[in-house]
Ligand code: HEC
């Protein structure tokens with residue numbers, strides 16, 4: 001007899017494999033071109049005006065913030081997105097009261113504590129402890145970088161964070177960090193989490209100004 005834990009895993013893998021085949025059938029959509037490079041804070045020191053420097057740094061941070069790895073979990077609707085073309089999540093799942101899904105379709109039914117590789121070139125199922133959707137007030141999809149910047153600074157929409165706490169989140173949070181280790185078949189966000197944290201700190205030191213759009 002197969003132990004219970006393994007039975008559950010086989011079930012999840014079967015669902016996940018079926019879902020992946022569905023997704024592959026929808027191939028051929030536009031894939032975003034993404035740069036793997038992220039500049040360091042030092043590269044912005046030649047900009048003498050502090051406000052201009054802060055804006056240039058935030059534009060650089062936008063390469064991370066607007067990357068599909070982040071946007072997919074900060075969607076415009078109650079449903080997460082998938083893949084580099086940020087298509088709606090298959091199967092349809094909804095945020096639910098706590099970001100962990102509705103009772104019948106919890107994120108943790110499929111998403112474990114770690115990425116799970118399907119083997120071969122079949123990709124992987126993303127995982128991290130605890131995998132859940134960002135609250136609606138933190139939606140970034142379809143927003144301009146300037147709009148994302150303003151809402152990141154707004155405690156009413158950013159989870160009540162000060163700028164220092166926002167910097168700490170970018171530099172330390174595990175779900176943010178997942179963006180650099182997203183599992184097989186998925187492109188990582190550019191740079192490193194350490195560098196992203198350093199850019200956030202430099203942006204704040206220079207006044208945390210936002211781009212106009
Ligand atoms: C029935 C299983 C199942 C459930 C339930 C589920 N997911 Fe997924 N999810 C998947 C699979 C499979 C993938 C991988 C698809 C792929 O990339 O090919 C995935 C991918 C994702 C991705 C894409 C990551 C990326 O950048 O490409 C996000 C984000 C995500 N899920 C969030 C959630 C959230 C949040 C919940 C709960 C509200 C949830 N999922 C519930 C199966 C599930």
Ligand code: HEC
Nearest residue numbers: 065069070073131132133134138152157158159175176179
């Ligand atoms: C699996 C889903 C998931 C992924 C992937 C994800 N986030 Fe989040 N994010 C969340 C959740 C959930 C919260 C709310 C947590 C809280 O407030 O404590 C959040 C909150 C945040 C916040 C807090 C402030 C605000 O206004 O949004 C920032 C900043 C953030 N995420 C950055 C990122 C970045 C950058 C990436 C990509 C590198 C990313 N996230 C990827 C789920 C995700």
